[in-house]
Amino acid sequence: MSKHLNDGQLRAALDGELEEAGTQHMESCSLCKRRQYVIQSQMEQAARELAFLNSPAPTKGPAANTALNYFHQSNNNRKEIPMLKKLLPSPLLRVGLAIVLILAVVLSVPSTRALAGKFLNLFRVQQVVVVPVDLTGMQQLTGNSTLGKQVSELISSSVTTQQKPGRPVTVADTAKASQQAGFTVRVPQIMTPSRISVEGAGAFTIKVDLAKAQSLLNEAGRPDLVLPNSINGADVSVNIPASVSVAYGTCPDPAAQDTASGINSNGSAGRQYPDCVILAEIPTPSVSAPADLNIAQLAQIGLEFTGMTSEEAAAFTRTVDWTSTLVIPLPKNAATYQQVTVDGVTGTLIQRPADDAPQYVLLWVKNGIIYAISSLGTNSQQAVQMANSLP
């Protein structure tokens, strides 16, 4: 080939995509080489600006098998409402409400608190809403040892673990944490962590026995609350991504928090860990569930059980966007909460005053990652500043 190469051919040559004849010409043509040099400098500029498109993904995302399963279940829903954006979160929220209902029961049972800790990580949420609840019904359950045992049995017989997250592993720095957890961990750069730990991914399924669950409600004095048939035997599968916990100050060993003897049950924790602040980060978990779970009905039952009247529960259910909201039931008089702007989004600050161990937790969701900053102190402004200083 004696004819000089055109600009397009010179560009292709930079990618090693030029045909044989053109490549041979390039080797002996200084003019083409000079022209290619100019093109190369232009191309390199664009290449630098677009290089992020071929870098490792910041988050692994759901595995193909999990996504396929979810796809087919979502596809069932589409038959009813052909709007993807409205539908995809729906199964999650259907599950979410079922779990909030279960949570309301589980959280007060000490032997199942460790399990409840896993449930709290379930939701694929964009915002958090707190609802004050009256735990009289709950106390009726926990104050009765027979009922409490039945609740524990219901939970343990409903949940099958597919993948155990294992004990948290301490890592050297955030780069290693990001690598192990599969997403970019954000930390305040002006603070030095005392420990960074990564907890592996987990997966489990829930299958609720309607008769047993209804029996518990009856025995708790609420036979008026009738669980829907759709909850019976419904298979809900949950995949929880790996999470990262970054501790500042003197904090308890994260492995020890897996047990019921963690900081929450230790009255002297406030004095033991006065400067401990923990920043936790976890990508949004994925959940799949049958399409026919009646989420509104479950939500209303859960809210009524936790102290609302039927009318109040119905009104609250209507005001919440269930497609993107995690509803946290908060015991009345036990804690206060407020909305705060952090990290460019709206977060929720929950504070629990106590003489020996006041606590607070700041929760927010950004770019698919759920963040929580918690401490046993009262200086919640520190959490807000930390959140706002994340890169």
Add this chain to the structure above:
Amino acid sequence: MKGRKTDPVDSRTGSIQASPAVRSFDDLFLEHWSSIYRLLVHMLGDPAEAEDLALETFFRLYRHPPKTGDGYNPGGWLYRVATNLGLHSIRSFKRREQYEMAAGKDALGDMPENRPTEIFESKEDHRMARLALAKMNPRRAELLLMRYSGMPYKEIAKALDLSPSSIGPLLLRAEREFEKIYRNLVQEEP
């Protein structure tokens, strides 16, 4: 039910029934899910939105698969659909992006003087590149996205129904357009 294809999913159990057509779809899903999701995560910078659009991409494959025969290339077809959905999403998110940028600048203003700003700048660069892609001629933006996601010319040509020899000239034109828009965006920023 006239003309409707067999439902691949058992509506009671949610399990996938075995049939040749469905196997084909499932195989395609399993083969391409990761690369489509990864492409969209990079395009959007938002894992949740990327997952939604990746699922939407496969939904379109499920409902309206490309015709089989000469030139049948479901992988390229998926890339095209995903890049179009991603570009559309970036365009519709412009307002939000502007808000996020303002919030990011506020955060930067709060930083102590010795605080490194490289991470912020890197994110800014990515945001700017995404906006530039969204402003480009869609066909050229598609080409850039495919190339810079690592696709070889032959595959790009197949996906876009072009001859492999035309990719070099088109790519050069696309890069020039991208650079021009990118520079303008940088200059427009106060």
